[in-house]
Amino acid sequence: MNVVCIGSGYVGSVTGTAFAVLGHPTTVIDLDQNKVDQINAGASPIYELGLDELIRKTIGKTLFATTSYKAVREADVVFIGVGTPSREDGTVDLSYIKSAARSIGEYLSPDRFTVVVDKSTVPVGTADLVTSIIEEASGQTAEEDFTVISNPEFLREGYALEDVFFPDRVVIGTSHPRARKVMRELYHNLLERVNYEELSKDFTFAYNWNSPKATYFETDVKSAEMIKYASNAFLAVKISYINEVARLCEALGANVLDVAKGMGMDSRIGEKFLQVSSGWSGSCFPKDTAEFLETSRKYGSELSVVKAAVQSNEKMHHFVVEKMQRHLKTLNGKTVGILGLTFKPNTDDARKTQASTIIRQLIDLGANVRVHDPKGMEMFRELNPKLPVGYCDRVEDVARRADGVVLLTHWKEYLQADWKRIQGEMRYPYLLDTRNFLPHKMLVEMGYIYEGLGIGKEL
């Protein structure tokens, strides 16, 4: 089956490579010549563990990358995986989707039936919008010559290959019988793990052989579009909830680590997404919750739980700054070191992360800020060109004459850091670990004034 993936970002590059690995001739199309060149040179355009290796093995064999839409002519399935960022008012910007749809329409072959798949996260009704753009640009008839369906993506950056090869579920939104047949055939090898043993030699990640096979769930297009937003908003609510519980634990002297553990033992609740942090952030949850909320308002059915989760999350970012302030009193003229600029470890994605909000608040209060991240500094700098922070290549440089260090992202590199040396650099050994991640007993013994989030006075 000939596959095309439009967009070679965090979703497109992984999806395209996965289908190529599974044996489908796959062309990744991106307007960004740099990304295309990188893929053609056998390198990943994003930082994702194991992806380089799989691209290197498939490029020129089953994987192709180009800036031209010509491959759409020969395609059985065209995935749209371009960005859907937020506009100022929180609603989604569909301009990349519309532009991709127009280009698909211009190249769509009249001689074959093509399934166009919205893989990007898009609001309910977008398949209809994409359909009319393609009809207009191609002069072809929807449902006869082509159809537009939804197949939302649930991968997590940092675990993208594992999630793509071993997903919990594959959601296919279409009522078109031919499209359903095409998509079942396309996903067959993945669902049945055909040749996975052979493929496993290439996998550098810990693959999940014992996990149950993915559930293949067919529904109508609007429900599939809704499943993605409803899922992301639900996860955001869950994090906001445990973060609020953490704040209460702190006030009452309970330990949120044990509270979350005890809650998670209930299979109705589950242990995932009960990890405390300085709040959810990144390239998906903020924009998806904002769009979902706006849509609910437009249709007179405001999602008040999601609204509360968004507000609670803003408070959580602020809570971190307040906590520092409580300890260090004035932040004016103080030096603060930040560890972690990405919204989670194992990715270079520094879009809309909690770090940018927290750092801005610290700077507004007069603090000097130094930052470190193992992979995210380049993107963070590009996205925040005017932010007056000092970028440090080494962890210990962040701590130089610092009055406090805040860990925002739980990179394993920070577990392995030389904490004795870091302490030696600091003016005052205050360490705020917003992920309750570091070996606190050892750090306290070393002389750190250690604080976590939601762990009361136990330490």
Ligand code: NAD
């Ligand atoms: P991204 O910004 O990393 O990648 C988008 C790519 O599309 C860019 O490389 C850009 O150059 C390219 N592009 C834009 N317009 C184009 C056009 N007309 N033709 C060809 N290429 C074009 O975005 P992403 O993080 O991969 O996200 C893509 C979509 O997937 C979004 O809707 C996002 O919400 C959703 N999603 C993302 C994740 C994630 O973890 N990043 C997970 C699930 C779903």
